[in-house]
Amino acid sequence: MKRRTAILLVAIVAVIGLASFLLWPKVGITSANTILAGQPHTVHFSAASTVDIAKFYVTDEQKKKVSANVSYGSDQKSVTIEELPPGTYRLHVPTNSFGGWKRATKSAVSFQVIESVKPVASLKEIETFFAQTKKRESLFNRSETTNESVSEDKASAEGSTSYSETNQQVEGVDEADSAVTDGKYIYDITNYEELVITDIRSSTHLQKASVIKFDGQFYPRELYIDDELLVVIGSAQSQSPDTMVSNRMMPMPELSAIRVYDVTDKTKPILLREAGVEGYIVGTRKINQFVYMITTHQPKYWSNDSPKGDEYIPNVFDSTINQTPTRMELDQISILPGAMEPSYSIITALDIHSQDEGSVQTKAYLGSGEQLYMSKEHIYLTATAYQEARNYMAGTSEVFKFSMDGTTIHFQQAAKLKGTILNQFSMDEHDGYFRVVTTEGNLWDEKNIAKNHLFILDRQMKLVGSVENLAVKERIYSARFMGDKAYMVTFRETDPLFVMDVSDPSNPTVLGELKIPGFSNYLHPLDESHLIGFGYETVARKNPQGGEPIIQTRGMKISLFDVTDFANPKEQAFEIIGGSGTYSSIQHDHHALFTHPAKSLYGFPITVYQQVKGDDMLTMEASGAMIYEITTTGIRQVADLTHAISHDYMDWETEVQRLLYSRDTLFTVAAGEIKSYDLNGFVERSTLKK
Numbered sequence: 001m002k003r004r005t006a007i008l009l010v011a012i013v014a015v016i017g018l019a020s021f022l023l024w025p026k027v028g029i030t031s032a033n034t035i036l037a038g039q040p041h042t043v044h045f046s047a048a049s050t051v052d053i054a055k056f057y058v059t060d061e062q063k064k065k066v067s068a069n070v071s072y073g074s075d076q077k078s079v080t081i082e083e084l085p086p087g088t089y090r091l092h093v094p095t096n097s098f099g100g101w102k103r104a105t106k107s108a109v110s111f112q113v114i115e116s117v118k119p120v121a122s123l124k125e126i127e128t129f130f131a132q133t134k135k136r137e138s139l140f141n142r143s144e145t146t147n148e149s150v151s152e153d154k155a156s157a158e159g160s161t162s163y164s165e166t167n168q169q170v171e172g173v174d175e176a177d178s179a180v181t182d183g184k185y186i187y188d189i190t191n192y193e194e195l196v197i198t199d200i201r202s203s204t205h206l207q208k209a210s211v212i213k214f215d216g217q218f219y220p221r222e223l224y225i226d227d228e229l230l231v232v233i234g235s236a237q238s239q240s241p242d243t244m245v246s247n248r249m250m251p252m253p254e255l256s257a258i259r260v261y262d263v264t265d266k267t268k269p270i271l272l273r274e275a276g277v278e279g280y281i282v283g284t285r286k287i288n289q290f291v292y293m294i295t296t297h298q299p300k301y302w303s304n305d306s307p308k309g310d311e312y313i314p315n316v317f318d319s320t321i322n323q324t325p326t327r328m329e330l331d332q333i334s335i336l337p338g339a340m341e342p343s344y345s346i347i348t349a350l351d352i353h354s355q356d357e358g359s360v361q362t363k364a365y366l367g368s369g370e371q372l373y374m375s376k377e378h379i380y381l382t383a384t385a386y387q388e389a390r391n392y393m394a395g396t397s398e399v400f401k402f403s404m405d406g407t408t409i410h411f412q413q414a415a416k417l418k419g420t421i422l423n424q425f426s427m428d429e430h431d432g433y434f435r436v437v438t439t440e441g442n443l444w445d446e447k448n449i450a451k452n453h454l455f456i457l458d459r460q461m462k463l464v465g466s467v468e469n470l471a472v473k474e475r476i477y478s479a480r481f482m483g484d485k486a487y488m489v490t491f492r493e494t495d496p497l498f499v500m501d502v503s504d505p506s507n508p509t510v511l512g513e514l515k516i517p518g519f520s521n522y523l524h525p526l527d528e529s530h531l532i533g534f535g536y537e538t539v540a541r542k543n544p545q546g547g548e549p550i551i552q553t554r555g556m557k558i559s560l561f562d563v564t565d566f567a568n569p570k571e572q573a574f575e576i577i578g579g580s581g582t583y584s585s586i587q588h589d590h591h592a593l594f595t596h597p598a599k600s601l602y603g604f605p606i607t608v609y610q611q612v613k614g615d616d617m618l619t620m621e622a623s624g625a626m627i628y629e630i631t632t633t634g635i636r637q638v639a640d641l642t643h644a645i646s647h648d649y650m651d652w653e654t655e656v657q658r659l660l661y662s663r664d665t666l667f668t669v670a671a672g673e674i675k676s677y678d679l680n681g682f683v684e685r686s687t688l689k690k
Contacts, residue, residue, distance in 0.1 A: 027098045031091075031109045033132065036117070036337035036414050038460070041081045042396070043091055043109050044385075047098050048076040055094040060087055075448075086115045117365075117411045119331045126312045129335060129366050130299065133342040164660040167524075167593045169424060172376050174286040176222030176233060177591045179658040179669045185209060185266055187230055189220040190657045191671035195232060196690055197266050203665040203676045206688035209266040218257070224286050229352055230261040230269065231291055233284055236276075255317065255325065256281045256295045260352050275360045277346050278315040278325065282381075283372035283424075289353040290406055294381065296369050298343040314344055314364055320357050332363055337414050338385075338398055339367030345381055345400075349407035361407040367400070373427035378403055378412070380434065382421050397421050397438055401461055413461035418468075419453055425523070428481035432459045433505045437488050439475040450475050452490055456505045465506045471496055480523040480531065485566070487531060491519035492551075497533075499566045511566040518557045521587045524602075526560070530572075530632050532602065533559035534586050534593075537576050556582045556606070558628065560635055573634040577626065581609030581618045585657070594627070594659035599679075601638065603627035605656040608642060620645045625656045625668055627682070639682040641668060 028046035035041045056079055058068040069082035081091060091109045120126055163183035168175045179188035186198045195212040214220065217236055224231040235254045257276030261269045279297030297314045299307045313333070315325035344364045351359040369381040379402040384395040397420055401412045419438030421427065428435045434457045441450040451472045456465040471490035478489045484503035490496050497514040520533030537557040540549040555578040562572040585592040586604040594603035608622045624642030628635055653672030660667045665685065666677040676685040
C-alpha cells in the first residue's frame with residue numbers, strides 16, 4: 001500500500017512539474033536577421049534580464065567564441081552587440097536569464113552582418129522573412145501604434161514668380177498639393193472625386209476649363225504641375241487575380257498610382273501614362289522631371305489564409321507595358337538591414353518627360369517606412385522599432401539612406417537612434433551631414449521619462465555629435481533646421497523654444513531657450529533671425545485632484561520669434577485667434593500655408609470657435625480664411641475672409657482648403673467653389689461654383 005502511494009505521489013509530482021514547465025511564462029526574444037557592417041546590433045527581450053551581462057557571448061559560423069562588446073540597454077530588456085565584421089553569428093542567451101519561472105523562447109539568436117544590401121536570391125528568402133516576423137509579433141503581442149503627428153511641414157519657396165508655389169521644405173525638391181496653379185489656371189482635387197481645371201486669366205470672370213471625372217475608379221490625393229504636364233497621384237483598388245477573393249470580408253489591396261496628363265489644351269486633358277505599385281503612400285517628391293513616390297505595403301496579414309508563394313510579392317503597374325498589374329521581379333527586392341516589420345517600403349521613380357518603357361523604376365525593400373525626408377541627392381526613410389506592446393514612445397528609430405540619380409535608386413546606409421521622429425521637419429541634410437531630433441520615452445511614464453535628443457551623422461550614417469536629454473518630461477511638437485542653426489519646440493506646460501548651434505557637427509550646443517505659454521505645431525522661417533510659429537495658446541488650471549496642473553488648449557496662436565541674439569530668443573509678437581476649438585489645417589499640413597514673400601503675406605484656412613459666456617459650451621462662429629502681414633517688426637491682420645456661421649456644422653462645399661495667388665489676385669479654393677479677391681484691398685471679384 002505504501003509503495004503504491006509513493007508511486008502515485010511521484011507521478012503527481014511529475015505531472016505537476018511537467019505542467020509547470022509547459023505553463024512557465026515565455027520571454028520573447030526578437031532580433032533582425034541582417035545587420036549592416038559598421039552598425040551595432042540590438043536584441044530585444046519581452047522581459048528584463050537578471051543575469052550578469054558577462055554571461056552572454058557570441059560565436060561565429062565555426063561555433064567559436066568571438067571577441068564582442070556586449071552591453072545591456074538601460075532597462076535590461078535589450079542587449080547591444082557592438083560592430084562585428086561581416087559574417088554569420090549567434091548570441092547565446094544564458095539559462096535562467098529572466099529569473100523566477102520565466103524561460104526564454106530560444107537559447108541563441110542567429111544574425112548575419114553584411115557588407116551591402118543585395119537583391120533576394122529566391123522567393124524562399126522572402127517567405128522566411130515573413131514567417132520570422134510573424135513569429136516575433138505573436139511572441140511580443142504587439143498592439144497597433146500610431147504617430148502623434150504625421151504632419152509634414154514645408155519651407156517657404158521664396159521665389160520671385162508672379163503666382164503661388166507650394167510651401168516646401170528643401171529648395172529644388174518640390175512637394176505636391178491638392179491645389180496648384182501655373183498662373184493662368186488652377187488645378188484642384190479638393191472634392192476628392194474629380195480634377196477641376198479653372199481658367200483664372202480673368203479674375204472677374206472665372207471659367208471652368210474642364211473636369212476629369214474618376215468615377216470611383218481612382219481617388220486623387222495630390223498634384224504637381226510641370227509646364228504642360230499635370231501629374232496626379234492617388235489610389236485605386238488593385239485588380240490583380242489573387243485579390244479577387246469572394247470569401248474574405250476584407251478590402252482589396254490599394255494600388256498607389258502616378259498619372260501623367262498632357263494639359264496643353266486645358267479643355268481636353270489627355271492621359272499619357274499611368275504607373276504604380278501595390279501599397280499606401282508615405283510621401284512623394286519631384287526633382288526636375290523625376291517624380292518619386294514612396295509607399296508601404298503589407299501582404300494580407302489580416303487574412304486567416306496566409307499568403308502563399310508569390311502572393312508575398314507586391315504588384316506593379318506600367319501602362320506602357322500592359323494594362324494589368326504584375327508581380328515585381330525578385331532582382332528588384334531587397335531586405336533592409338535591421339528590418340523586423342512584416343511589410344515593404346517601395347520607391348517608385350518616374351521620368352514624366354519620357355514614355356519609354358524603362359523610364360519608371362521600382363525598388364522594394366522588406367522593412368517598414370513611416371516618415372520621409374528628401375534632399376536633392378538622398379532619400380531618408382524612417383521606421384520605429386517598438387520594444388514592447390503598449391509602449392508608444394519607447395521605441396528606437398531606424399533611418400535608411402538611399403541615393404537617387406534620375407530613376408536609379410540605391411540603398412546606401414542605415415542608422416539606429418534613440419527615440420522617435422515626429423515628422424520630416426525633424427530631419428535635415430546639410431553639407432553631407434544628416435541632422436535629426438527625436439523624443440525618447442513617454443510624457444506620463446515615470447519609469448520611462450520623456451526626453452529629447454539632437455543627433456548629427458556623417459555621410460556613412462555614423463554618429464559624430466549629439467545633444468541629449470533636453471526638455472525632460474516633454475516631447476517635441478515642432479522643429480526646423482536652418483543652415484547652422486536648429487530650432488526645436490517641446491511642450492508639457494509651457495513652450496520651450498530651443499536654439500541650437502549645429503555649425504560644428506562634432507560639437508552641437510544649445511545656445512538659448514525661451515519658455516512661453518502655448519506651443520507651435522509648425523515653424524516657418526521668416527528670415528535668418530526670425531521664425532513664425534503656428535500652434536495654440538494654452539492655460540494651466542489647478543488640478544482638483546492635486547498634482548500637476550491641467551493644461552487646456554485655447555485659441556490658435558501665431559508667434560513671431562526673434563532669434564537675433566541666439567542666447568536670448570524672444571517672442572517678439574503674437575496673435576491669438578478665437579477660443580478653444582479654433583482650428584486650421586496648417587496645424588497638421590504645412591501645404592495649407594499661403595505665402596506671398598514679396599508682400600510679406602501669410603494666410604491659412606480657419607474655422608473659429610468661441611466659448612459661450614458663463615458656459616463650457618463652444619460655438620462655431622466663423623469659417624473661411626485669414627491673411628496676415630508678418631515682418632520683423634510684428635504681426636498685422638490684413639484680411640478676414642471668414643463668414644459667420646449660424647449653425648453647428650460645417651458646409652463642406654464652401655469650406656476653404658487652399659489659398660493661391662496669381663499676379664494681383666488672391667483665390668480661395670473649396671470643394672464646391674473658387675473665389676477671387678483683389679490682392680491689395682481683398683475685395684471679392686468673382687465666385688465660380690464647381
